[in-house]
Amino acid sequence: MSIRRHRPGEATPSSERVSAAAPRPKEASSRPRLAERLSRTRQAVAAPFGRIGVGRIDEATFDELAETLLSADVGLKSTGRILDALREKVRAGAVGAFPGALITALRAEIVAGFAGEDRALKRNEEPPSVWLFVGVNGVGKTTTIGKLAAQEVAEGRSVVVAAGDTFRAAACDQLASWATRCGATLVRGADGADPSSVIFDAVEHATARCRDLVLADSAGRIHTKANLMDELRKVKRVADRPPGRVSEVLLVIDATTGQNGLLQAREFTSAVGVTGIVLTKLDGAAKGGIVLAIREELGLPIKLVGIGEGVDDLVPFDPDDFAAALLGD
Amino acid sequence: MFEILTGRFEEIFTRLRGRGRLTDADLAEALREIRVALLEGDVNLEVARELVEKIRSRASGAELERSLTPAQQVIKIVNAELIATLGGEQLRIAYAPKPPTVVLLAGLQGSGKTSAAAKLARWFVEQGRHPLLVAADLQRPAAVAQLRLLGHEVGAAVFSMPTDPVDVARRGVAEAVRVGRDVVVIDTAGRVSIDTALMDEVRAIGRATSPHYSFLVLDAMTGQDAVATAVAFHDALALDGVILTKLDGDARGGAALSVAKVVGRPIAFVSTGERPSDFEVFRPDRMASRILGMGDVLSLIERAEQTYDHEVAGRAVAHLRSGRFSLEDFHDQLQQMKRLGPFSGLVGMLPGMPREMRNASIEDSSVTRIEAVIRSMTPDERENPAIINGSRRTRIAAGSGTTPAEVNDLLNRFKEMQKLIRSSGMMAPVGPKGRRDKRKGGRVTPARSR
Numbered sequence: 075m076s077i078r079r080h081r082p083g084e085a086t087p088s089s090e091r092v093s094a095a096a097p098r099p100k101e102a103s104s105r106p107r108l109a110e111r112l113s114r115t116r117q118a119v120a121a122p123f124g125r126i127g128v129g130r131i132d133e134a135t136f137d138e139l140a141e142t143l144l145s146a147d148v149g150l151k152s153t154g155r156i157l158d159a160l161r162e163k164v165r166a167g168a169v170g171a172f173p174g175a176l177i178t179a180l181r182a183e184i185v186a187g188f189a190g191e192d193r194a195l196k197r198n199e200e201p202p203s204v205w206l207f208v209g210v211n212g213v214g215k216t217t218t219i220g221k222l223a224a225q226e227v228a229e230g231r232s233v234v235v236a237a238g239d240t241f242r243a244a245a246c247d248q249l250a251s252w253a254t255r256c257g258a259t260l261v262r263g264a265d266g267a268d269p270s271s272v273i274f275d276a277v278e279h280a281t282a283r284c285r286d287l288v289l290a291d292s293a294g295r296i297h298t299k300a301n302l303m304d305e306l307r308k309v310k311r312v313a314d315r316p317p318g319r320v321s322e323v324l325l326v327i328d329a330t331t332g333q334n335g336l337l338q339a340r341e342f343t344s345a346v347g348v349t350g351i352v353l354t355k356l357d358g359a360a361k362g363g364i365v366l367a368i369r370e371e372l373g374l375p376i377k378l379v380g381i382g383e384g385v386d387d388l389v390p391f392d393p394d395d396f397a398a399a400l401l402g403d
Numbered sequence: 404m405f406e407i408l409t410g411r412f413e414e415i416f417t418r419l420r421g422r423g424r425l426t427d428a429d430l431a432e433a434l435r436e437i438r439v440a441l442l443e444g445d446v447n448l449e450v451a452r453e454l455v456e457k458i459r460s461r462a463s464g465a466e467l468e469r470s471l472t473p474a475q476q477v478i479k480i481v482n483a484e485l486i487a488t489l490g491g492e493q494l495r496i497a498y499a500p501k502p503p504t505v506v507l508l509a510g511l512q513g514s515g516k517t518s519a520a521a522k523l524a525r526w527f528v529e530q531g532r533h534p535l536l537v538a539a540d541l542q543r544p545a546a547v548a549q550l551r552l553l554g555h556e557v558g559a560a561v562f563s564m565p566t567d568p569v570d571v572a573r574r575g576v577a578e579a580v581r582v583g584r585d586v587v588v589i590d591t592a593g594r595v596s597i598d599t600a601l602m603d604e605v606r607a608i609g610r611a612t613s614p615h616y617s618f619l620v621l622d623a624m625t626g627q628d629a630v631a632t633a634v635a636f637h638d639a640l641a642l643d644g645v646i647l648t649k650l651d652g653d654a655r656g657g658a659a660l661s662v663a664k665v666v667g668r669p670i671a672f673v674s675t676g677e678r679p680s681d682f683e684v685f686r687p688d689r690m691a692s693r694i695l696g697m698g699d700v701l702s703l704i705e706r707a708e709q710t711y712d713h714e715v716a717g718r719a720v721a722h723l724r725s726g727r728f729s730l731e732d733f734h735d736q737l738q739q740m741k742r743l744g745p746f747s748g749l750v751g752m753l754p755g756m757p758r759e760m761r762n763a764s765i766e767d768s769s770v771t772r773i774e775a776v777i778r779s780m781t782p783d784e785r786e787n788p789a790i791i792n793g794s795r796r797t798r799i800a801a802g803s804g805t806t807p808a809e810v811n812d813l814l815n816r817f818k819e820m821q822k823l824i825r826s827s828g829m830m831a832p833v834g835p836k837g838r839r840d841k842r843k844g845g846r847v848t849p850a851r852s853r
Contacts, residue, residue: 144448147626150439211649211677212513212622220544241677243552244545251544296652328513332445332626334654355512358595360628383512383542 131164131176139180146363146400147332152370156183181397187366188393191375196321196349197287202234202280204288204318206273207352208306208342209326211294214354214380216245218326219289220252221380221388227256231286236276237262238269238309241293249291256385259285269293269305270312277318288318297341310346324377326352329362339368348372353391354380361400427463433477434459445657447630450488450664457484488660489687490669494644496530499615502585503535505576507612508646509605509636510620512593515648517546519620519674520590521553522682523646526672527586528558534586537575538563539608542592550590557679560584568592568604573611589614596635606639616643618671621658623650629658633666644671647685651676730785730817734777737770775803776813788814 136157143153160180163169169179197203207215216239223233235253237260239245246262253260261276263269273290280288292309295302314320325348327335342348351374353362365376376391434455441451461480498504506523508516520536527534536554538561540546547563554561560582562575572589579587591608594601609617617640619633636642645666647659650673659670670685718735722728777785779802784791791799791814793807800807 141448144442145627147445147628150442210624210652212515214513217543242549243556244549247545247548248543296649298651298653328622328624330511330622330626330628330632331624332654332657333443334445334624334652335626337653355595357598358511358628359597359631360626364626 131169135176136161139176142401143363146361147335148363148400149333149336149367152363152367155370156180156187156366159183177401181394181401184366184397184400185393187369188376188391188396193350193375193377193391195377198319198321200319201284201286202277202288202318203286203322204277204290204313204320205322205324206290206292206310206313206320206346207324207326208292208346208348209294210296210338213294213326213328213331214352215239215294215326216248216252216291217383218324218352218354218378218380218388219249219291220256221385222378223252223258223289224256224385225388226287227258232284233258234276234280234285234288235260236273236288236290238273238291239293240265240267240269240272245291245293258289270309273309273313274315274318277313281317297338297345303341303345306342307345321349322377323347323349324352325350325374326354327362327365327368329353329356330358330360331364333364333367335364336367336371339372339374343372343374348374350375350377352376352378352380356399357381357387362396363400430459430462430477434462437481441657441660444655445624445626445629445661447627447657447661447665450630450661451657453664454484454488454660485660486687488664490663490685493684493686494669494671496616498532498585503576503579503587504585504616505587505589505612505614506616506618507572507589507591507609507614507640508618508620509591509640510593511595511622511632512543514593514620514622515674516540516593516620517550517553517590518677519646519648519672519682520550520588521557521559522674522679523672524554524559524586524588525557525679526682527588532586533584534559534588535575535579535582535584536561537572537578537587537589539568539572539575539589540592541565541568541571546590546592553679559588569607569611572608576612587612596632602635602639605636609640614640616671617641618644618646619662619666620646620648621662623647623656623658624652624654625658630661630665633662637666637668642666642668644668646670646672646674648674650674651681728821730777730780730788731782733817733820734774734785737774772803772805772809773813776800776805776810779803788817 139160140153140157143156144150148156160169160176160183163179163183164176169175195205207219209215219235223235226233233256235249235258237246237249239249240263246260246265250260250262252258259279261272261279263272263275269292273288276288276290279285290309290313292306293302295306297303310320310323323346325339325342327338331338339348339351351365351368353365353376356362356379368374369376379389379391379396381387381389437458438451438455441454442448446454458477458480461484462477496504508520508523510516517540524534524536536550536559538547538550540550547561551561551563562571562578564571564574566574568591572591575589576587579585589608589612591605592601594605596602619636619640619642621629621633625632633642633645645659645662645668647656647670650656663670669687673683673685675681675683718732722732776799779799780791784795784799791810796807796810800810803810
């Protein structure tokens with residue numbers, strides 16, 4: 075198996091020139107960016123809580139709240155738990171009588187679910203740090219790696235990107251395009267090559283050249299396919315072999331995913347020990363409420379959020395902004 | 404795909420089946436369970452509500468009272484409502500009198516448009532058409548390269564130009580006319596439905612190409628957002644149908660129900676795996692049957708017919724009849740079954756399969772191991788496993804990367820299987836007393852029996 079390495083500045087193998095995404099305005103901190111994106115969603119979605127908080131809080135009120143949470147893919151179980159907790163607060167008189175008090179309390183309840191999380195991306199003491207990206211098909215693993223590589227390079231780190239998706243047609247080209255643009259090194263193999271070897275080779279290369287970070291892509295795979303999950307187990311095992319040490323296994327979840335997201339999280343965690351979630355496509359109308367259920371059942375922290383297709387559209391997860399967008403106010 | 408919805412309904416209906424008459428309370432409970440099942444299955448809130456209401460009114464009307472088995476009646480009503488919601492009849496592609504027939508694919512990022520475009524092109528080729536793929540996704544890096552590779556794989560030409568999506572699409576259709584292709588399949592970039600600029604762009608692509616069919620490509624795992632997305636794309640393109648993708652997962656599939664209902668258009672095709680051949684016309688009645696635990700046997704049979712090598716099958720039958728079913732035959736059958744697709748996918752299609760079995764993972768890897776063991780045997784050993792002694796067993800184990808114990812296990816299991824085959828009478832028609840049945844003109848059971 076031949077492994078070709080692309081240095082920054084080398085032409086990508088694909089011949090057509092793809093028009094770059096329209097440049098987006100740069101912003102200093104992440105909070106205004108996320109808020110700006112999410113406000114588009116709020117404008118697009120009619121505010122559901124016109125009436126709530128004005129007048130009596132009764133079961134009809136809670137039904138409306140349930141509908142909002144269910145419509146955000148929070149799921150029956152988590153919705154039930156959150157609203158039970160809210161009911162208790164109301165009974166205990168802990169919710170004020172002013173309009174909007176109930177929503178404020180609900181938002182606080184949601185935010186509380188994310189308390190105590192360590193959302194920092196873990197780096198090894200001895201470089202390179204190795205971050206493996208996993209998930210089902212089409213969720214945005216490759217795009218996330220592209221954005222993250224660019225951001226890390228901009229912060230002064232040396233990045234090696236491993237093209238571990240050896241199955242999808244032109245997946246390596248897609249990643250190469252990102253790597254070339256930002257000056258990360260790409261390590262790739264031949265089509266259909268063993269993904270474990272490609273990633274191992276990337277780790278060896280990064281170790282030998284004292285690079286800071288290896289971002290390893292993997293092919294999208296449906297978690298019910300035993301052979302594909304076996305392959306992923308092997309990928310993790312091999313990536314973890316000295317000189318490598320995988321410090322993050324990031325499960326990428328599409329915000330439009332319904333209850334299946336929980337099944338995905340369960341299976342991938344059981345197979346390769348997921349350390350954190352990247353929630354993508356939050357710039358659409360979907361609220362990504364399934365992460366509440368994932369957090370509740372598996373305790374996985376959400377580390378990053380994808381809010382668009384541009385390089386800057388990857389930001390740290392913020393529970394307050396997330397809860398506000400979920401409730402649409 | 405609808406396995407979990409199926410499982411849930413099975414629980415409900417097992418309870419219903421046991422009762423002679425349905426009380427109001429029974430019905431209310433059943434409807435509650437149905438609503439929970441639908442919501443857990445990602446069916447849109449509003450759609451679930453309407454569906455339950457419809458079932459309630461039909462179930463509690465005069466219809467039910469007249470029936471002798473109210474439980475069966477409820478099941479029939481749920482089935483009918485599901486089929487109706489899923490789109491009633493199959494969509495049949497009506498080709499344009501003046502070619503080419505233009506098909507436009509649109510949807511969210513990652514929904515599987517590019518894969519679906521290639522699979523659809525392959526489907527058209529199977530129908531005897533000559534499609535042209537148009538790569539109008541200029542947004543995602545290497546999207547054009549991906550479509551080119553896939554197009555090559557399925558035998559369809561690909562047109563692309565580095566200009567802008569509307570221009571490429573328009574020129575693609577013109578190119579199809581120029582070179583005499585009778586179908587055009589246009590892949591577009593993924594876009595979020597609330598991005599007005601991008602929705603305007605897809606509207607413009609529609610206007611520039613006047614598609615005969617506009618399909619929303621929708622991921623089967625999509626949750627509550629499915630409806631809003633579908634409505635937005637329908638507004639922009641006047642959708643003709645939906646292509647549902649990634650059905651090989653264990654997503655509950657509620658998005659399919661919701662979108663069909665709200666947009667009022669059928670699900671035209673479904674993508675059921677990663678291979679280009681994993682693409683079929685959607686059959687609402689079969690999906691509804693799947694939800695109700697009646698299995699999807701027809702799809703399985705069709706798939707089998709398409710992929711089974713008849714010569715191999717014929718040989719196996721001949722051997723079975725004459726009592727010569729050997730490890731060689733067994734190996735051939737395993738190969739044939741592999742061509743049908745992963746075992747895990749097949750299991751869900753079998754009717755009456757208990758939920759536990761459906762959810763248990765069928766190990767494709769164990770099939771591979773069995774094949775390896777058989778392949779490490781000599782032809783003699785395959786025809787007559789009785790000659791396999793200790794040293795042969797060790798050799799076979801070494802050659803297949805297994806253990807002598809595993810080889811032994813396979814041989815024992817195969818012996819049991821042969822016994823079963825013989826005793827089941829598959830080998831020859833046997834009368835009730837186990838003797839040769841002269842009336843049926845059967846042969847005597849072979850000498851080499853127990």
